[in-house]
Amino acid sequence: MIIVGGGQSGLAAARAALSARLRPIVLQAGAEPVGSWPDYYDSLTLFSPARYSSLPGLAFGGGDPDRYPARDEVVSYLRRYAASIDADIRTGVRVTAVHPRPGGGYLVHADFGEEIAAAGVVAASGSFGNPHLPVLFGQEAYAGEVRHVAHYRRPDPYVGKRVIVVGAGNSAVQVAHELAPQARVTLATRAPIKFVPQRIRGRDLHHWLHVTGADRLPRSVLTRLVRHAAVLDTGVYRDAIASGQLARREMFTAFTPDGVTWPDGTSEQVDAVIFATGYRPNLDYLAPLGALERSGMPRQVGGVSTTHAGLVYLGLEFQRSFSSNTLRGVGRDATHVIAALAEHVRNAGRGPRFMQRLPVRR
Template identity: 30%
Template sequence: MERVETVIIGGGQAGLAMSYHLGQRGREHLVLERARVAERWRSERWDSLHFQFPNWSLALPGQDYAGDEPEGFAHKDEVVRFIEYYASRIAAPVRIGVDVTALRCAPSGVGFELMTSAGCIAARHVVIATGPYQRPRLPRWTQEPPADLVQVHARDYRSSQALPDGTVVVIGSGASGCQIADELLEAGRRTFLSVGRHRRVPRRYRGHDVFWWRREMGELDRSVDDMPAHVRPPPPLVTGAHGGYEVNLRRSAARGLRLCGHLTGVADNKLAWAEDLQETLRTGDQHYRAFISEIDAHVARTGLDVQQGPEVEDVSVDHLHSARLESLRTLDLHSEHVGAVIWATGYALDFSWIKIPVVNAAGMPQQRRGATSVPGLYFLGLQWMHKAKSSFLCGVGEDAEYIAARIMGDVSR
């Protein structure tokens, strides 16, 4: 049996950040990657996707963005190259094409055994860095529409050309759903979007990108103790497409996108919508105005030298209202000639391969700043693992550094 001091599971941004900090400390370790470095960026994103945050936030420990478009938005292939180069530059000991099928405590009670597609490995420490986007979350209704209807999760959507002819229905109005719906609209596809809880923000305000403001006002550094799950707002709707434009559902509706309330059921080849569209849009607008007010208050309080506002339109006016904002209760798949449904319904974690009691009944790992109750076992790169930025490319390094210190015995439990 092969023996390694620390095994890192996952060769994406989190696993490589962990490798950097262990390498800086001269600690033996191995990174196991099921496919290729940055695999999710390669094969689980649509063709036209751009990084949702400005290029200056493309940063990992020891490597900042060095290009000539810091305020631009990199195409996903550029993000892959950035991560690939990072892995090479830090000489990360990545073993690709190795799938971890089971993780158990060692029979001796000290350390762990990893069952992999390439054999068994024993390790004193294990860092699980498989990312937050593991298994598509699909509602039970996916079994109800006719069998000949093409249904894909946003993970498997590639382009409008890859879909069959006809109307397209996008379920879910997070960042992915809104971007895909806009792309379909631009391609001339008749498109419906099921709208749920969302958070509207300006792409830029007072001379800076929204991500800059989130960092400036400390939002990215809010911890799980500051923002427990039940009070967290939805992630902001942002896109890096076309140089980073402001996602505005009302404007999309004026351009032809048909908006619906959230999906409540599927029966008799019909989709049923809740009559909550107007209220959901108003709530999104309230988030928008509140965020702008927070920025203005921050500038007034700190004396920050930025442009004068406002630079954004008043989203409270009704000039973007159209018939496409009227409540639609049902949609007949046949009469509307629907050829495809795209489920932009998010992801669930899948840690079924972990045979150690550190995951609760809801599938969530039980950890504190990445550390579990089992000595030597850690998680890294999950959403809100410790801070709002824990799953961000530019934020995961801070958690990785802490875990590396734990492994070295530099900090106490």
């Protein structure tokens, strides 16, 4: 089987596949099997404590289990995890297309002309490579900097500048708050920001998600309960906005050549606009199969394709639960989709050598 993507989802899939006695090949576009974590902004930390941030089979470790691990700690953890599983992980291999294979299965095409046959495919390529950058009226004439938060690293380039950060989620608020001491920043949102307390009764929110089972609520329930982006906060961000340390305004209506126009009709010169407007699944390589909606979203239920047998997904937001696309939750989803994939492989019969089931270890 081929696993496209060598980040947290791909590594969890590889471990689950080995447990199901399959031989996975993991294809990772980057130089290391650590996904997109090295490319996130420098100050990023996990929203969940270390004790709730592990993949199956290897504790996060490294000291205080209640700390919030930094970006580089996550990278180191994923390196250790990749080294701990006996999987064929190939780095520097970018999958460009997946086609049906005559007689069944798939042909996975990669850059440099490589082609691999497989009875099953796990699409675990995440979404960081497909940031959603909206196009607003007048944007093409705007002379300032426009970028997605995916390409933001640190505040240094913005010292003394006028900056707008667009978005009402965690990344938008974190980046705006980080920029505020060094730049003139406004957080632009379409509605007031909703905050969720990081700690409740002295315990981190993730403790309560775990003990109540809320972390495992199915998608059908979640979509009724969670309708708006919310920001996890110890009180720092809420206080910053309330005190005016971090300005928040209703979303601007248009770009001008040197800035933006606000809803009250006033225009303002702006040096840079950073959009923290989310991501979309990075699945263009599946387009030849006809497995995607016109929007690019996969046709699936619970991570199992509804269009192609032997095709499954991992790392989709709310794929099966609140924690589906997180370190703490993707392992459960991996077990689920790999079970479906293993059943397909068994039913498909004996495939190429790298698809054979491993012998039972006694």
